[in-house]
Amino acid sequence: MEALRRKTIFATAQTETAYLGWADILILLGIAVAIYAGVQLAASAPLSLARAEIDLSPQVLPYYALRSIGRMAAAYVLSVLFSIVYGYFAARSRSAERVLLPVLDVLQSVPILSFLPVVVLSLTAILPQAIALELAAIVLIFTSQVWNMTYSFYQSLRTLPRELREAASVFRFNWWWRFRRVDLPFASIGLLWNSVMSWAGGWFFLMAAEIFTVGDKDFRLPGVGSYLQEAANANDTTAILYGILTLVLIVVLLDQLLWRPLLVWVQKFKIETVEDDNPPTSWFYELLSRSQIANALNQALIVAPIKALDRRLGRARRFEPAQQEQPLRWTQRLARLLALSLFALIVIALGIQLIELLLSVPLSEYGRILGGTLATALRVLVAMLIATAWTIPLGVLIGSSPRLANFLQPLVQIAASIPATAFFPLIVLVIVSNGISLNVAAVLLMLLGTQWYVLFNVIAGTTAIPKDLRDMTNLLRFKGWNRWRKLILPSLFPYLITGLITASGGAWNASIVAEYAEFGQQTYNVIGLGALISEATAQGDFGLLTAATLTMILVVVIINRYFWRRLYRLAAERYTME
Amino acid sequence: MTTHGQKQLGEVLVELRNVGKSYGRGDKYTEALRGINLTIREGEFVALLGPSGCGKSTLLRIIAGLIAASEGEVLYRGKPLRGVNPNTTIVFQSFALYPWLTVQENVEAALEPLGVPRLERTKRALKLIDHVGLDGFETAYPRELSGGMRQKVGFARAMAVEPELLCLDEPFSALDVLSAESLRGELMELWLGGGIPTKAILMVSHNIEEAVFMADRLVIMDKNPGHIVADLPNTLPHPRRRKEKAFLAMVDQVYGQIVGKTRPEAEELGSAPGEPGLTRALPPASISAISGMLERVNEELTNKIDIYRLADEFVNDYDEILPIIEAAELLGFASVEAGDLSLTPLGQAFAEGSIQARKEIFAARVKRVPMIRWILTMLKAQPEQRLSWDVFIAALSREFPLEVAERQLDTAVDWGRYAELFSYDNSDNAIFIEAEQPALQGARPPEN
Known part of the structure; x- marks a missing residue:
């Protein structure tokens, strides 16, 4: 089943440690310093930036849609390249792996939206504005797409069966043949499933990346995201609906015309040598494979260049020398030492300034950060509880009936790909006009953005329950609650944890857009860490922004290490079916 | 070729001089191979045999150049070997075919890096596929083929690069019995008939009959660390028949070499971890496997059986039966000499005993095993008679690699539980001595 494959493919980076090691602390420090350096650049950005006008007539939507897709595609290409390079380094070199894996782990927990002002402002400081804005949006989308893909590629390289690797050596494949014949095909399935997920995540942040204000600087790029936001500002419900419709259309078309066919095609790279009884299908793929023109195009545009x-x-021809680490010559050592010390000096200098910046934030602000953290934690908790409560029954229902799964699974996948941020203006409008607390809206948005991970995993867990165990449970006549307690919940546990880990990380991230909204000169916000980050962005308060962002990174990493990873380990030890 | 189908020996291809291989440093240091001297000539079919963990596969990979030796010299045609040996290729146990390539593409993939032009590549691949009898399956993907057919692709791919030395890493052990047999026959036909340019074959095998059936030389290895204990020529004429007396005698002889001979008890038991002397690694054998084997031997009127027959009846590969025999020797239930396994009186009593009687006999014997004695002493020294699994692992890993330490502790807990000496608590990973439970004791049915 598709869902089954997702379980192993949608893994988050799980390094062995369940505590903060010195490497993590160094990495956290490094990130803090990087943020600070960006903030410094940002502060020097030109003050007046011309604003692009967003047209609200529906005729412009196709153009805007193309602009948005272009941004996504550019970020995606970057993500693929980055994943391959980073994955290779991490998988091939022991010493690189020791640094690169924890870095990946921390970067996954970084609240992407916090970086937007830093990235935009630092880029506008060095590049013409129009290019800088596009680049900033692309970088932001990139950071929301790339981590799971990188981890997936790395993991594929590490799990490549030893004998396949040895065969490549014995038959003396050079790097190109290895990459094209062995590594890339083996990694392709995981990479593709993660690409689908990454695009969903990318849309979520695209909505926020196309339009935002930092202090008195107002940035906007033509696209579906800015269209929706502008429509909300203008209180134009028709335009909002047009925007959402366009977005849904894009997502459905991409799913049907791009991802589905690719998912069918990529089946040929499966390593299991048994036939799957329920492989993905795609009408479009069938159509293409029967079409002469498509075939000719494929030959001309894809096969020929590869040949x-x-x-x-x-x-x-390269004779792969048996792996032996050559001792470094003293000149190399010296160069490395010099480079390291130079780097350390820069880091220390920036670090000192960072501390100064953090110290300049008044104590009362830290009080707000603390309060906000607690409030956001509570909201994340509520969102996770709600997600668990509704996805378990539905997921089990879908997972235990293949007929229902065939019908519902594609719908659920499309629903999951539609970015929750698109609905936010609508939700806020409805809630505010009915006098409901924005707390509800915030939790709802977190939920919309993250519940799918939980649902997918519950479905996967249900389909993975061995038939023998089901039969035995029937023979023992376990019914109702007893059946849930003895069979279903324990079997789901590892899957549920996997889903919740991803979902809770996502929820923290989503709090930045969920807890704070600006529509038609009105600001709506609740107390929360995400709201603080958004507020600091809007007011251009870099001290507060840095402090709040670092707090969020720290909180997410700590929760992952001390809470989720322990549960994950328990799940892996006690509740796996092996 | 001589009349017997034996090949003339030619020039020396591979020469290993005092080769050793070790991994890690300090506490994690393990020695996989030590002092290996081996020469392979043109025209030879050499089989490497030995118990699991004796480093046969490592040796094969050193010769193929996949792994560098840490000591000694590896020469190929008199020249030191650096990197992957371009004159060899490997046929793998798991076939190692690329599942995303068709049969033909898999074979051609081996020729691509050599820069063979496309037409030539296709021609050669098709010829080889035809050669191994897979004509008509060129466009099939490996997953559509049976195990035997997949391995034929493996052979075709290996032959495509026309290696001088063909290395086989247990090529038949993942196949069903019948496919394996037919594939062996076909390989022998190609090899003896001179249908392939291969000059020598080196095969790692877990199956003694297979090695005697195919090879002209049987190199037998033992573990801790891996070394060569015997190098037997096999001059039986081809085609060899498995039921012939001479064939069986050869198989028996090889078993005798691999299994060795039961030593006096003190020597057999070894010393406890931490004490001076060699700590005997517990063989990974389950209670039910030991009982099953003892029962089988007990069926013989003489209480004695040829080990090759035992292996033939129960398992394909000798490395499955070796740990069970080792355990029976260690517990004093059986002794081994000249390829025969005989029950001791105690072993006979065990084989014939009731469930409870077996437990008591086993408990009495297992307490003499130094490893078990050591665990008991450690546990009794604790106030709660309870110690974490990790403590034992830490102590054991001073003398064994981590993996071996863990496997042994698994076996020890299994044996200790059966003998009701100590138990294991999954919730906190602790080994503990169970407190007497009067209620349970009373509930136990009286014996016999």
């Missing part, structure tokens, strides 16, 4: 590359890159 050309084969001829260029495949010829160089």
Whole structure:
């Protein structure tokens, strides 16, 4: 089942440690310093930035949609390249792995939206504005897409069966053949499923990346996201609906015309040598494979260039020396030492300034950060409880009936790909006009953004319950609550934890957009860490922004290490079916 | 070729001089191979045999150049070997075919890096596929083929690069019995008939009959660390028949070499961890496997059986039966000499005993095993008679690699539980001595 595959594929980075090691602390410090350096650049950005006008007539939507898709695609290409390079480094070198994995782990927990002002302002400081804005949006989307893909690629490289690797050596494949014949095909399924997920995450943040204000600077890029936001500002419900419709259409079209066919095609790279009884299907793929024109295009545009590359890159014959680490020469050592000390000096200098910046934030603000953290934690908790409460019954229902799964699974997948942020203006409008607390809206948005991970995992867990165990439970006549307690809940536990880990990280991140909204000169916000970050962004208060962002990173990492990972370990030890 | 189907020996291909391989440093240091001297000539079919963990596969990979030796010299045609040996190739146990390539693409993939032009590549691949009898399956993906057919692709791919030395890493052990047999026959036909340019074959095997059936030389290894204990020529004429007396005698002889001979009790038991002397690693054998084997031997009127027959009846590969025999020797239930296993009186009593009687006999014997004695002493020294699993692992890993330490402790807990000496608590990973439970004791049915 598709859902089953997701379980192993949608893994978050799980390094062995369940505590904060010195490496983590160093990395956290490094990130803090990087944020600070960005903030410094940001402060020097030009003050007046011309604002692009967003047109609210529906005719412009196709153009806006193309602009948004272009941004997503650019970020995605970057993500793929980054994943491959980073994955190779982490998987091939022991010493690189020791640094790169924890970095990946921490970066996954970083609240992406906090970086938007820093990225935009620092880029506008060095580049023409129009380019800087586009680049900033792309970088932001990139950071929301890339981590799970990188982890997936790394993990594929590490789990490549030893004999397949050895065969590549014995038959003397050079780097190109290895990459094209072995590593990439083996990694492709995981990479593709993660790409689908990454695009969903990318849309979520695209909505926020296309329009925002930092202090008195107002940035906007033409796109679906800015269209929706502008429509909300203008209180134009028709335009909001048009915008949402466009977005849903894009998501559905991409799913049907791009991802589904790719998912069908990529099945040929499956490593299990047994046939799957329920492989994904795609009408469009069928159509393409029967079409002469598509075939000719494929030959001309894809096969031929690859063959050309084969001829260029495949010829160089390299005898793979048996892996032996060469001792470094003293000149190399010296150079490395110098580079390291220079780097350390820069980090220390920036670090000192960072501390000064953090000290300049008044104590009362830290009080607000503390209060906000607690409030946001409570909201995340409520969102997770609600997500668990409704996804378990539905997930079990879908997972235990193949017929229902065939019908509902694609719908659920599409629903999951529609970014919750698109609905936020609508939700806020409805809630505010009815006098309901924004707390409800905040939790609802967190939920919309993250519950899908839980649902997918519950479905996967249900389909993974061995048939024998089901039969035995029936023979023992376990019914009702007893059946849930003895069979279903224990079997679901590891899957549920996997889903909740991803979901809770996402919820913290989503709090930045969920707890604070600006529509039509009105600001709506609740007490929360996310609201503080948004507020600091809007007011251009870099001290508060840095302090609140660091707090969020720290909180998320600590919760992951001390809470989720322990549960995960318990799940892996006690409740796995093996 | 001589009349017997034996090949003439030619020039030396591989020469290993005092080769050793070790991993890690300090506490994590393990020695996989020590002092290996081996020469392989043109025309030879050499089989490497030995118990699990004796480093046969490591040795094969050193010769293929996948792993570098940490000591000694590896020469190929008189020249030191650096990196992957371009004159060899490997046929893998798991086939190692790329599942995303068709049969033909898999074979061609081996030729691509050599820069063979496309037409030539296709021609050669098709010829080889035809050669191994897979004509008509060129466009099939490996997952559509049976295990035997997949391994044929493995052979075709290996032959495509026309290696001088063909390395086989247990190529038949993942196949069903019948496919394995037919594939062995086909390989022998190619090898003896000179249908392939291969000059020598080196095969790692877990199956003694297979090795005697195919190879002209049987190199037998033992573990801790891996070393060569015997190098037997096999001059039986081809085609060899498995039921012939001479064949069985050869199999028996090889078993005798691999299993060795039961030593006096003190030597067999070894010393406890931490004490001077060699700590005997507990063989990973389950109680039910030990009982099953003893019962089988007990069926013989003489209480004695040829080990190869035992292996033949129960398992395909000898490395499955070796730990069970080792355990029976260690517990004093059986002794081994010249490839025969005989029951001791105690072993006979065990085989014939009731469930409870077996437990008592087993408990009495297992207490003499130094490892078990050591665990009991450690537990009794604790006020709660309870110690964490990790403590034992830490102590054991001073003498064994981590993996071996864990496997042994698993076995020890299994044996200790059966003998009701100590137990294991999954919730806090602790080994403990169970407090007497009068209620349970009373409930136990009276014996016999």
